[in-house]
Amino acid sequence: MSGISDIPDREFWEILKWLNVVDPASNYSSALAVREPGTGSWLLEGDEYKDWKGDRGGVLWLYGIPGCGKSVLSATAVEDVKNLCDTNDDYGLAYFYFTFSDSEKQKLDNMLLSLIGQLPKRPSDRGLPAAVVDLYNSTKAIGKSADTRALKNLLSQIMYGFKKTFIILDALDEFPKGTRDNLLSWISELTVDHKAGSLSMLVTSRPEADIAASLEPLTAFSISLQSKTIDPDIRTYVQKSLAGKGGFKRFTEEIKDEIEDTLVTRSQGMYLPKDLDSVYARILEDIDEMQRIYIQRAMNWLAFSAEPLTLGQLAEAAVIEYDVEKYGENPETRTLFDTGCLISICPSLISFEDARDNESAPREQRRLRLAHFSVKEYLISDRASQGPSAYYRISEDEANLRMGHACLSRILRRSAQGTTDREGVGPTSFLYYSARYWFVYAKSIEDTAPTPLCDAAVKVLELGTGWLDVYDPDDPDRYEPPGSDVYPPAIYYSSLLNLVIVCKLLVGRKEDTVNVNAPGGSYGNALQAAACRKNVSIVRLLLERGAE
Known part of the structure; x- marks a missing residue:
């Protein structure tokens, strides 16, 4: 491992921000918060785990069906290994939680950056491995993305500096299946x-076929969580649950033991009920009829949003009516949505993130997510299309269309109101979220997007200060907006963000309406922005229109 590089404070914090683009610590804290005291000891005291933690090392694979406690066990292992590494300077630990509800936690590069950022043991000394600083300066510092291979090599280089490195990865099955082979190949390479x-x-x-085929040849140890192995944990969970039910106090110890034994025996390795479909369907069917439309809209955001929304953001998003022909309308039904109805289906379908760390924060500022991966699976499945719960069935394309529409509507409503004051437009406002992510949703459905939505995207790009004072993707870390006259033109942002259809709409206007060579922006002009971001289709289009 190369030496430690002393760098100025500002650069130090910029590099840490780059490395910590996502925060797995929130998932770790949430998993620990729901762990019953005393559970997980069977894992920590088992021979497989002791050998894995000791000299033998290798890959330990814990697999099981949804609801069997995998994430809690991974947090238990993280906590245990943390204690070991704290007393051994030549041991390193890094962990990551793949999360179906957060697209940023489904990316290989973000995982690699996070692992790299966790392994240097004393970042507070204002020193970072020189190789980390060098990679930052050759990529992020000049507006480029780090190559995946370069990140892999850097991580391996850092690992060579430790006598032993522990890496804990939770929920591989929540990594997108279409690109999961890249993750599995990296594990093999490592x-x-x-x-x-x-x-x-x-x-x-979960024991999905591609994961099993890749991991089985690599694993020194594997433990099925659908066996009697985890019965002690389930028994502890059942005991604590029964102890909290006042009605059970009148039963004799013999009867309580029988209830406990029956529940443990029938659990089949699950903390969650086996017939989840019927549970989810019943919850959805019981939602008040006046609130159904809002809960349906909320489910789209909870299942597919680019970043989990706060309760306050979700409440505002849910009242925006979807009409592909209309944007910027002022919702007339805001007071009809009862957020209490949304909270009432917690924790069965929905839960707050950061269960431990942010409980003191106002409820409106806490982020929400679906309570379990199986909820999303149910909502997008054909099974959900049958019966009364069919009303809540969702699809990714439809969700992205509706979320893109809502974000564009929110920005254009602000413009229509003539509002330019930034007061109240903080990072937890839905307006900020809309400015930050509308183009992500627009890009994801670009090939099938209705013409009115593309037209609305053009309008937002041409707003200038009306959008960019809230969030500027060309300079996302700027805290205070400059004057509106310094913003680059719409053609620059459509090129920067790789919005091909929108770019075509702009350059297809009457001659001289759009200047493809207009200067401005961090990259200088639209062509430079597209080239640096490797937006090949945009580069080709601009060159055809005379860009230089």
Whole structure:
């Protein structure tokens, strides 16, 4: 491992921000918060885990069906290994939670950046590995994305500096299946590059075919969580649950023991009920008829949003009526949406993120997510299309269309109101969220987007200060907006953000209406922005229109 590089405070914090683009610590804290005291001891005291943690190392795979406690067990292992590494300077630990409800936690590069950021043990000394600083200066510092191969190599280089490295990855099955082979291949590469004794990797997932085929040849140990192994944990969970039910106090100890034994025996390795479909369907069917439309809209955001929304953001998003022909309308039904109805289906379908860390924060500022991966699976499945719950069935394309429409509507409503004051437009406002993510949704459905939505995207791009004073993707870290006259033109942002259809609409206008060579922006002009972002289709289009 190369030496430590002393750098100025500002650069130090910028690099840490780059490395910590996502925060797995929130998932870790949430998992620990729901763990019953005393559970997980069977894992920590088992021979497989002790060998994995000790000299043998290698890959330990914990697998099981939804609801069997995989994430809680991974948090238990993280906590245990943290204690070990705190007393051994030549041991390192990094962990990551893949999360179906957060697209940023479904990206290989973000995982690699996070692992790299966790391994240097004393970042507060204002020193970082020189190789980390060098990669930052050659990529992010000049507006480029780091190559995946370069991130892999850097992580391996850092790992060589430790006598033993622990890597814990939770929920591999929540990594998108279409690109999951890249993740599984990296795990294989890592086990080849590092001797088993110097690398201990723990991974959890459902036993999906591609994961099993990739991991089984690599694993030194594997533990099925659908066996009697976890019965002690389930028994503890049942005991605590029954102890909290006042009605059980009148039963004799013999009867309570029988109830406990029956529940544990029938659990089949699950903390959640086996017939989840009927549970979810019943909850959805019981939602008040006046609130159904808002809960349906909310489910789209909870299942597919680019970043989890706060309760306050979700409440505002849910009252925006979807009409592909209309944008910027002022919702007339705002007072009809009862957020209490949304909260009432917690924790069965929905839960707050950061269960431990942010409980003191106002409820409106806490982020929401679906309570479990199985909720999303149900909502997008054909099973949900049958019966009364069919009203809530969702699809990713439809969700992205509706979310894009809502974001564009919110921005254009502000413009129509003539509002330019930034007061109240903080990072937890839905207006900020809309300015930050509208183009993400627009890009995801670009090939099938209705013409009115593309026209609305053009309008937002041409707002200038009306959008960019809230969030400027060309300079996202700016705290105070400059004067409106310094913003680059719409053609620059459509090129920067790789909005091909929108760019075509702009350059297809009457001659001289749009200047493809107009100067401005961090990259200088639209062509430079597209080229640096490797937006090939945009580069070709601009060159055809005379860009230089």
